[in-house]
Every structure is written in structure tokens, then in C-alpha cells.
Amino acid sequence: MDRLRRRASGAVLDRGTTPARRPACPAAFSERGPGRAGTHPYRDRGHRWPEHQLVALAAVPLIYVGFAPPTWLRRVWRDPEEQQLRAGIRDLLLYSSDRATLANRGLEWGIRLLGADGAALIDAGGEVLAIRGLDADLARQLGGRLDGETHGGLVQLEGQPGGTAAVVQLPLDAGRGTLVIAAGPFTPLFGTDEVARLQEYAANLVLALDRARVSERVANLERSKSQFLSLASHELRSPLAVMGGYLSMLEQGSLGVLKEEGLRAVTVLKARTLEMNMLVDQMLEATRLEDGRLGLKRRRVDLREVVSEAVETVRPLASDRHQLSVELPEDPVTVMADQDRLATIVGNLMENAIKYSPNGGLVTCRLVQDDGRALVRVSDQGVGISAAEQARLFTRFGRVSNRLTMHIRGTGLGLFLSRELARQHGGDLVVESSEPEHGSTFLLTLPLAVAVEQPPAPAPPQAEPEQEVGIPHLRVISKDDEQLDTGLG
Template sequence: EVISRILERGVHAMQADRATLSSLSDDHVVVEATHGRDGQVTWVGQHYSLDYFAGQPLVQKAIDTMQPTFGGGLASEKAAPEFREAIANVRHVAVIPLVHGGKAIGMLVLSRYQDRPFTSDDLSALTLLGAISGLALRNARLYEEGEAARKRADETAARLRAAVEAAEDVASQVQLDQVLGRLLERAVALVGADGASVARLEGTDMVLESTTSGAAVGTRWPIAPKVLAGVKTGKSVELTAAEYTGAPEGLESIVQPFRRFLVAPLAIGGETIGLLAMGRRKDEPFDPVAVQSLQQLSTLGALLLRNARLIAQAQEAERAKSEFMSVAVHELRAPLTVTGGYLAMALEGGFGELSEPLKGVLQTAQRKTEEAKTLADELLTVARLEGRALKPSAELFLVSDVVHEALVRARPRAELSKGTIKADIADDIEVQADRALVGKILDNLINNALAYSDHPPMVRVTGRRDGDQVAITVVDDGIGISSQDQGRIFGRFARGTDRRVLEKPGTGLGLYLSRGLAEQMGGSLQLESSRPGKGSTFVLRLPVGVP
């Protein structure tokens, strides 16, 4: 618009009939603006080869010398067809080259239809008009370049935001199948594909782990040579249908609908752990900006995929271990039960009278057998807990009842240690949980409180409502837990490092199992406080009972 106004003013100032401004590049000329008394502007935006200058000596001279040139009419027979009629009426022209950085970047052509030639008296005005026009053309170019750069930057930023959002979405998943599904879903949306797959690499083949269609998962495919070359450089590879060859026999129908393919390596630290392949039904190239965004997604996606695979492997190993432990414990309990039975019969005189030394030996064997059975039971519970085979019930019961039952079971042990156990719980507090499992947790907490004390222990159990939960607190005045042990006591097979703890028999599974059981019932178990020599406070939280 600015250039058009300049040309309009120039036509009037130079008493010309038309002014045309064109830009020059290495191989063509573009008509940027034109203004004439007749108002015709049909040439704007059209591109022409620089070869046209060869037939217009006046124009060629101005460009070569980078000086304004005057003369008669232009050679209409050498001009582009759409120019010929207009050029035929021109009697005189002035060609002003627009120079920037020692190079002609455009030209301004003024035409007169009357027999009034341009003279040296017009030179200063023409030079000024050319300078203004050149500045306007330069500014217009810079503006267009800036707008184009801003648009590209906006598009790139939008794509990168989409890639980040996609990566965050994928990162919100942990399970391998969920990560694979989200990765495919986001990749397809990011590049505008119609289908996709993720594969792991095995030599020069790939094995499909997941596809958007759900077909061919687990099948083995050869990797195209062009894709292998791309994998080595870590760059995405685009292929046509003709280049995507080597589909396994019987699986050709999976790739036949697609005309374009994009394969991105999933690499971490220089190691390619998989391939992300996308297909498009239309034979259209993928947008380079989208491919760049896919590169961002695939980089983070590779990390997330590797982590998900490691988690899946760890879960499978944990499942196998739990199954083995369950089988092993079942096999162990049978001979322990038989051994315990025979020892009990012998001690009761079932095999005749026993001497005192022999009776003492058998009593020791009986105690150790019972300890082994307790360990076996705990290991079995661990196996069921970790293998997700433990399904707690959801009973409605009074907290005071289950605590009273636990105190009854613990009282003989308390009497042996000359300890005291008390409870302070209202009779109307109910929880919704597995009564047997809650009893087992309380047994562990109370027995620990009685066992780990260097004086007659004092144990107090209280209960109160705490929002939508019930908090059952077990407080003791025992030896306490050191700060270095407090962070590890809920670990599997974890025991305190205090000498007085290690002197007591124990498996290190009690607190681990208790916390796991509490969480299985929708609750929690925490060490609220503990100080060496001052005792500990544990809090068991369970869902409040809903009638």
C-alpha cells in the first residue's frame, strides 16, 4: 500500500502515465506494484524470467550500470504477451535501478504515452523517487521476511508446545501398554498421520510392540535399508510406498493403504531402542515443522518407553518371584506342620516318658519349628500381597472390638514382661476394612511395643475420627528408633541397627506387611514420632465406616 502511494505521487510529480516497481532476484523479476492514469494493475504479483531483459537494451543498460537510463519506447515484440499492448503505446521511458549493497534489487520504470522525453532535468527528481521507492521496497521485503519468520516461529512454537504436551501426556502413564498407546496417539496427531506403530529392534529386524489398529502386534519385519541408514544418523526417514518394501508374507495388506511413511528412531544416548513408524494414505510429504516436533517427542518418548519397559520387566520379575515364594512356602509349611505335630506328640508322652535333657531339646526344637512356621506364614502373606492375590474384605465393625481382641491376645506376653497395655477408644467409632487383617496389624504393633523395651513396657492404644478416616494410635515407652533407622523400618526384611533390637528374634517383615495390608484396605501406617530411650508412636489410618 505504501509503495502504491509512492508510485501514485511519482506519476503526478514526473507527469508520467504509468510507474511500475519490480523486484529482482537471481533468476526472475516480480512486478511488486504499478500505478497508471488508467488505473490498470493486472501485472502485480506476476513473475518473469530475467531473460526478458535481453530484448530490452534500455532496461539491461540500467541494471548493468546501476544508473538511471532514458530513452524511447520499449521493444514490444520482445516483451511478455500481456505487456505488449501497453508497451506499444509508450513513447518514452525512464528506468531507475534500485540499488542496495552494491547490487540492483529492483527497478522503477516510468512511462509517457505522449512525445515528451525524459531529460537530464528530471534526473534529480527521478533519483529521489528511485531512492524512496528502493527504501520502500527494502522495507516491504524486510516486513514480509519478518512476518514470514514470525509465522514460522509461531508454527514452530506451536508444534513444540504440542510436542511437549504430547510428551507430558505420555509421561503421565507408567504401564508399558499405556505408554505405547499414548505415544502412538500423540505421534499420529502431531504429524497428521493415519496410522502408526512402535517396534523394538532385534538385529536388522523390528518386532511390532503396538499399532494403532491393534493388528500384527508381535510380528517380525525386516528394516528397509533407507531406514537403517537413518537409524545410524538418528534422523527421521520419509519413504514413498515404493520404497517401503519387505512386508512379511501375509501382512502386505497392513501397509497397502498407505502411500507415505515416516519412520523416527527412538534413541537414548546414541542407542536406538525402537522405531516409531507412521503412515499416511495420501501421497503427500510430511510437514518439515511437524517432523521436527516429532523429533522432540521421539527423544523424550524413547526415555519414557525405556523406563516403561524396565518397569514392565521389574514387575514381571517381581511377579515371578512372588509366585516362586508362594510355591516354596507352601512346600515348606507341610513338613513344618508334620514336624511340629510329632514334636507335640513326643512332648505330651505319646512315645513314652522323656528324660529331662531330651525334653529340653525337643522343647527348643518345637519353639524353632513354630518360629519357622511363623516366618513361612509371613512369607506367604508377602507373596500374596506383592502378587496382588490378597483381596481384603470391607466389613463394618467397631474399632473398640478389634482393639479389645488384640489386647486379649497380647496380654499373656505382657504379663511375661511385667508390662501394661491399655486402650482408650470410644464405643461408637466404626471402620470399613478387613477385620482379620486389622487384627494382624495391631498384633504386630503391640507385640513390637512389648518386645523392644529394656524395662517393663507401657503400651497405650487410642482411637479417634480424623476426617473421613479413623486414626488408631499405638504408643509405647520402649527403646525407640534412631533417626537413621526411621527411614528404613518399613522396608522388607528391615530391622533396626540397635544392639537390643538385633538380640531379639525377628524377620524384619512385620512393619513391611502391616503397611502393605493397611494400604490394601485404603488406609496407611506411619511412624508419627520416635526418640531413642523415649518410645515410639505409630498411627494406623483406616476408612471410616459408612453404614
């Protein structure tokens, strides 16, 4: 009985032992090899993951980052692109030639900024300035979906599941414009970060577009102004010539003898006609200068003759209270220049000196030579110019306007034209000195002409000495000589 009980209890113990704890053949599952006791195959295998499982686990974060990268990682990836973007914005703001070119270049950078497939730039009036990969009607429709109070946001694309477009308002000078950037099927999803970056970029684009509009307006105004000056100057020349002719006939008495009062009136009318002629000449010269049609006929000119001619031309403008003085050197002052253009420069300086000396006084024109240059100084005792106002003197239509000069007529073309003509001759025109109510001095500098070495005059041909005609010597032969010669023979 005891033997049966021991067998039964052994069987129960055998059945209660789990297979995992009692392997049939430990050596077959042991990684340490057969015949080694104390090894556990499942426990050892649990500490070593298979290689394909490790690769799968490592790919999970990479897949997540690829589809939805964090903001910091996206910024690291696009840092080189950001540098190129800054350079592109600088080019947009500084070097775009016109508004159409600027819009196309700006749209290209917008596409690169978000990695989009299509984009459109719409002006304030609904005009499409630039478009790529989008239909114009669709672009206007997407821009219209944005709330008027919203500066930017995301708009769903119809017919494209999950497709979005980033739309940003452009507060242009002429009104509200729109920048539309549409995502494609293979482009990253747009979010609030992309919209914020697009708004920042759009602010620079607005500045560039408004700058281009202002530049185009200024160019159109300058073109219209030049056309007006050219037309007005040509139309005024003919009647002024007729007026000058009749005034000369009245002064000479060809149309009857005038009384003293009539002659004084004719003198005043001739002076005003001369002012108008000089103004018309300035307008024509300024127009030619801007159009690049101002040619110089250079030749060797004695500057003394130019100064004398210019002073005599403007002498009728001076009143009895003005005293004109001209100081010229004894030796010629030769320059290579266009004589008519130089007369225009000196005439403008003398006219201004007389005009801006309403109370009269001494007006001096002095010509000297110094260190290879010709110097022409024109001084007056008039109203003068302050240092702050001198910057506007040589600009086109730039005039000094204050209580002392507001009643003086002028267009502001004379000094602008004179300086440009002086620089085309290789010289310059500057304000040498000026103080309010103490007069002004303007200095014109021109390079002297290179002295031309005259070849030495050929020496007069020297007369060859006359050769004396040889006279044959006669020899008198005597009788004794004949005998001697015969004996010798």
C-alpha cells in the same frame, strides 16, 4: 524557387515527426475526453496498471509461500498444534498404560507433527511396535539405510519421485530403535527443520518407552513375588503343623519322659516353630491383601481379650531377660473388628518388640480409651530406630539394617501388613517415639464401637384384682309386709 524550397522543407519536417508525437486524432485517445488539449494517452495509461495484472503480481508471493513457506511462517502456523503436542507428550509420559498403547499414541503424534502419510515405530530387536500407512518390510528397510553414526536424516523413497522419509534413531534401553515418518504425494516436503523437530520429539518418546518397559518389568516381578509367597506359605504350613504337633507330644511326655535338657530344647524348638508359623501367616495375609482377597469378619470385640491372647501367643519368644507387662483397663474396650486380624496386629508389634530387644528389658503393652478411640501402645527398650530409617518401616519388605539389627532375622512384612490391616479397620499404626539404642513405641489406634442402646425390658404383667363373687341379699318378708303389699296392690 523559394516557394518550392519552403514546400520541400515542410515535407521533410512532416516526415521526420514520429506518429507517437503527432497522433492523428488526439481527442480519440485522450482519457480526459474530446476537445481537451495537452493530454497524453500512453503516458496517462502507464501510471495505471490493469486489475488482472495486479492480481497476478499479488499471487506470485502467495504461491511461493504456499509451496516453500519460510521457517518463521511455518512456526506461526503450527503454534496451536505445538500446544496440543505438548499435552500429548505429557500424556505419553504419565498416563500410557502399557508399551503397545504408548507406541500407537506416540506414532499418531509423530504423523501429526510432520503432516505425513505413513509412519512406523520399530523396537531394538526389529519388532514393529506400531505402524500406519507403511509396509513393515519397507519400514525396516528405510530404518536400515540410516548410517549408524547418524542420529537422524532424510531417506529417499524408492518408486516415488521426490518422495522422502524422515528417519530418527531411538536410543532405547534395550538397544537401537527407529522412528520412520514417510511423506506422501500431497504432504509438504521434508527438510532439515522437520528432522530436527522429529529428533526432539523422539527424545520424549524414548523416555516414555523406557518408562513403560521398566513398569512392565516391575509388574512382572511383583506378580512373580506374590505367586512365590503364596506357594511357599501354603507348602510350609503342613510340615510346620506336623512339627508343632510332635513337639507338643514331646513336651507332654507322650513319647517318653525327657530330661531337663531335652525339655529346654523342646521349648526353644517350639519358639522357633512359632516364629515360622507367624512368618507364614504374614506371607499369606500379604498375598491376600495384594490380590484384594483379604476380607474382614467384623463383629463387636472386647479389645482386652485380643491383647491378652496376643501377648500369651508370643510369650514363648521372650527369653529370661525379657519382662512382659500388660496394662488393661477395668471397663470393656469394644470395637467393631475382625478379632483374628487384630490379634495379628498386636502379635506382630509384640514380636518385633521382643526381637529388637536382644539384650532383654521391659516390653509393655498398654490399652487405654481416649476421645472415642482405642489406643494400644507397645514399648520396648531395644535398639530403637533413627528418624531417617522410619520411612522404610511400613513398606513391603522394608527393614532397618544397621550394625545393631543386621543379625536379626525378618522379612519386613510384619509392619507393612499391620498398618494395612489397621487402616482397613478405620484406624492407623504409627511410630510414636523412637531413638537409637533407647527403644521404640508404636501406637495402634482404632475407633470405638458405637454403643448399642438396649431397648427397655418390658414390664412384667400386673395381676388383675380378683373380683368378689356377689352374694345375693336375702330379704325376709314378714306377714305385715305381705299385707302391706296386698293393700298397695
